[in-house]
Amino acid sequence: MKKLLLLTLSLVGLAFISTTPTYAASNFEAGRIIDDSVFTDKNSMSAGDIQAFLNSKVTSCDTWGTQTSEFGGGTRRQWGEARGLYPPYTCLKDYSENSKSAAQVIYDVAQEFAINPQVLIVLLQKEQGLVTDTWPTSTQYKTATGYGCPDTAPCDSQYFGLTNQLRWSGRMFRAILNNSPTWYTPYVLGDNYIQYSPTSSCGGSTVNIQNRSTQALYNYTPYQPNQAALDAGWGQAPCGAYGNRNFYLYFTSWFGNTTGPSYAWQAVSQTVYKDNTKNQVIGWNSDAMPGDRVYVKVTVKNTGSKTWVRDNYWPQVQIGTWGPQDRTSAVCDSTWIRCSRAATHNEATVAPGEIATFEFWAKTPTTPGTYGEAFNLVADGLTWMQHSGTYIQFKSTMPTYTWQPQGQTIYTDNTKQVSLGWNAKVTPKQRVYAVVKVKNTGNVTWYKTDHWPQVQIGTWYPQDRTSAVCDSTWIRCSRAATHNEATVAPGEIATFEFWMQTPDSTGVKGEAFNLVADGLTWMNPAGLYIQLDSAKPTYTWDFVWQGTFSDQARTQPIGWNATAAAGSKVYATVKAKNTGNVPWYKTDHWPQVQIGTWYPQDRTSASCTADWIRCSRAATHNEDIVYPGQIATFDFSAQMPNTVNQKNGESLNLVADGLTWMNPTGLYVTFTAQ
Amino acid sequence: MHIPTRKSNKKAIMIVAAVLLLILGSAYGAYHFQVGPFSPKSHNSVNLDPASTDQKTTGNDIKQSTLNQVESGKANTGSDPSPSPQPVEGSDKKSVGMEITAANQTDSTLQVRTFIQTITSTGTCTIVMKNSQGMTYTNTVDTQALSSTTTCKGFDIPLSQLSSGAWTITINFSNDTLVASTSKEITIK
Numbered sequence: 092m093k094k095l096l097l098l099t100l101s102l103v104g105l106a107f108i109s110t111t112p113t114y115a116a117s118n119f120e121a122g123r124i125i126d127d128s129v130f131t132d133k134n135s136m137s138a139g140d141i142q143a144f145l146n147s148k149v150t151s152c153d154t155w156g157t158q159t160s161e162f163g164g165g166t167r168r169q170w171g172e173a174r175g176l177y178p179p180y181t182c183l184k185d186y187s188e189n190s191k192s193a194a195q196v197i198y199d200v201a202q203e204f205a206i207n208p209q210v211l212i213v214l215l216q217k218e219q220g221l222v223t224d225t226w227p228t229s230t231q232y233k234t235a236t237g238y239g240c241p242d243t244a245p246c247d248s249q250y251f252g253l254t255n256q257l258r259w260s261g262r263m264f265r266a267i268l269n270n271s272p273t274w275y276t277p278y279v280l281g282d283n284y285i286q287y288s289p290t291s292s293c294g295g296s297t298v299n300i301q302n303r304s305t306q307a308l309y310n311y312t313p314y315q316p317n318q319a320a321l322d323a324g325w326g327q328a329p330c331g332a333y334g335n336r337n338f339y340l341y342f343t344s345w346f347g348n349t350t351g352p353s354y355a356w357q358a359v360s361q362t363v364y365k366d367n368t369k370n371q372v373i374g375w376n377s378d379a380m381p382g383d384r385v386y387v388k389v390t391v392k393n394t395g396s397k398t399w400v401r402d403n404y405w406p407q408v409q410i411g412t413w414g415p416q417d418r419t420s421a422v423c424d425s426t427w428i429r430c431s432r433a434a435t436h437n438e439a440t441v442a443p444g445e446i447a448t449f450e451f452w453a454k455t456p457t458t459p460g461t462y463g464e465a466f467n468l469v470a471d472g473l474t475w476m477q478h479s480g481t482y483i484q485f486k487s488t489m490p491t492y493t494w495q496p497q498g499q500t501i502y503t504d505n506t507k508q509v510s511l512g513w514n515a516k517v518t519p520k521q522r523v524y525a526v527v528k529v530k531n532t533g534n535v536t537w538y539k540t541d542h543w544p545q546v547q548i549g550t551w552y553p554q555d556r557t558s559a560v561c562d563s564t565w566i567r568c569s570r571a572a573t574h575n576e577a578t579v580a581p582g583e584i585a586t587f588e589f590w591m592q593t594p595d596s597t598g599v600k601g602e603a604f605n606l607v608a609d610g611l612t613w614m615n616p617a618g619l620y621i622q623l624d625s626a627k628p629t630y631t632w633d634f635v636w637q638g639t640f641s642d643q644a645r646t647q648p649i650g651w652n653a654t655a656a657a658g659s660k661v662y663a664t665v666k667a668k669n670t671g672n673v674p675w676y677k678t679d680h681w682p683q684v685q686i687g688t689w690y691p692q693d694r695t696s697a698s699c700t701a702d703w704i705r706c707s708r709a710a711t712h713n714e715d716i717v718y719p720g721q722i723a724t725f726d727f728s729a730q731m732p733n734t735v736n737q738k739n740g741e742s743l744n745l746v747a748d749g750l751t752w753m754n755p756t757g758l759y760v761t762f763t764a765q
Numbered sequence: 766m767h768i769p770t771r772k773s774n775k776k777a778i779m780i781v782a783a784v785l786l787l788i789l790g791s792a793y794g795a796y797h798f799q800v801g802p803f804s805p806k807s808h809n810s811v812n813l814d815p816a817s818t819d820q821k822t823t824g825n826d827i828k829q830s831t832l833n834q835v836e837s838g839k840a841n842t843g844s845d846p847s848p849s850p851q852p853v854e855g856s857d858k859k860s861v862g863m864e865i866t867a868a869n870q871t872d873s874t875l876q877v878r879t880f881i882q883t884i885t886s887t888g889t890c891t892i893v894m895k896n897s898q899g900m901t902y903t904n905t906v907d908t909q910a911l912s913s914t915t916t917c918k919g920f921d922i923p924l925s926q927l928s929s930g931a932w933t934i935t936i937n938f939s940n941d942t943l944v945a946s947t948s949k950e951i952t953i954k
Contacts (some may be wrong), residue, residue, distance in 0.1 A: 143813065161825055220823070237831075238912045239913050242887065243886055244910075275909045279876055284865065284866050286864060290848060311911075313914055332844075332845045341820065
């Protein structure tokens, strides 16, 4: 028994030892040299960190080349000068260009192109050995990252020098990371044939490039190490290529693993919408009514190395409750996977570097209050990811329905042309048109249709009483109307318009109104009161003007005492002000106001023409409606006497025909024949 | 007196084995998905030790290689430099290496990618594809200089222009001073 236990434990130990990664070339993966999350970690080091790192790698510089050259040929200075390379030989840690230290240049380029500065440091080392070199020459700085100058380019100004070289490298890396359509690359994501060496006869193999960063490295140095080069560690081997191997070796030796976590994410955006149409944003911190559902959209970037697969795959990546993890959410909706898992991503697959979208309903609790909900991503059943800070606040507030008056007007009708003022003077059974404007001062949007409750203007003091001015167009005789607008959000203005029918009696009628969320609650009484002063109809007028013309167009005045050819027709106009309390209607209303013969009334006029209504009624007014206070115009023709020097005097008055004669004002016209 | 039986021994062995297998399985799963104790070591663990002998030696080798390349007049320097252009018999142009690096079929296109072992932004690449039925596809594009090589600005060939079966791809590059050529057999599915 003990032997068996020992044997099994040994097997477990061996399994652990054999599977634990070590940082050597043997772990080099040709298709995944470095992960995107590591390659693009631009904030891995500050300029100070970079300087400290460069300082650590070179303890003492041989600036003047006094030591023996490792390449033979005497001192380093002698070796260099024999090749035109003169001191000082400035170490990278001490090097500056355009008054900027090498460390600062590295940092700035890293920030400019969002590349990990460690990648740039390794690039300088693997291409020119600059980081560890105690006596670097000007040639090494000139082509510091080994970025070649094309045959037709201005090399010195655009390509050569530490800054130019680093910027070209950063530019190329970023273009490939962004899959720029204008930057053509020899390698693609997926299968590629990659040579083992610049010498094509050394052969190569198909490599499945798994991420953009590895693609970028192969675009920089288009060869993979063969097995012999990998087995050689830092050394060399037949048909070996070393650029990408050395990148891997230097990076892992100096900065750790080139691969990031399998499952990781970075927040991109979060939005709370009113509903799943996603048309109306209600902000980061949702403010909703108790029990309301809101729609949450969270987008994140997959910064891990594994592709997230939505369907029929384990583990599925989901957005779950956090702080503490797996807790039951206060805003759980029936559409959730479960009350600790809101949703999985919309996309079928989300590869490293791609954006995932999580959308889910959240139901605000029925108890008013503020509910903070932290979320995190989980590879469900395997591991929670590192929390990246998604926190949504759901505010559940009791609905309040309140309002504030903004104005009220009574019009003669729904054309809203003639206002009757606050204390409207009306006559019994007259219909007038009320317009009431109010401000929504509550926290609930009012909806005209399809939502409950509808906000209406209703009778008040006492509430729900039957109104004395109820019109057939009302919702019912305790509800005059709802608002015109489709929606009235808090802070917006609502307009209520409705007819009122004055009773068949005289006197002042006061009507108190209030707003009601019908079926739910009455709102705050804000003093809406409409007064109708109903009096018996009076028909009176004031004389304004009169004139007589020889032509129908009324351009040739012939004075008050008109003189014209015997038997001819002349044209008169009388203007009169309605001083009564009743509008005069030209048509469709009874009684019609007409200008008629007076002294005696209804006599047959000697000046009557065929244009007259009849020979005791010259005409009605031109205007369709003449409201109290407005001016009416009466145009009519007159027949001159047939005998020269004969004079016809016509006394006239206004009559509400069939009802009453109005006050005589002394209107008198003479027509004298010549 | 307690007398152990064969049956109880066997049961205990099975329980221990099951537990150990569970541990082993969990450990393998954690390693496969690189979670738990197998989470990758943070890449922010900066090593501030002086450079090792290997690191310095490798750096010196690169330095020496670079300076030799410059001395011999090579245009590109750094790691894994391209071979020098070779004379072409009967021509004043020189030949450089060229490789078809990818010929991958997507839903709608055939992606063909190349690299040329020189750094130039001049010249053109011409692709000629032929199949046994005598069908031919040709296209000519410009070139783009990269850090140590050059690539053709293409090719994404619509599959609608290619029938299923075996095809031969030949790509020729030339500019004022250099030529290159490469070919590859592929099968369109």
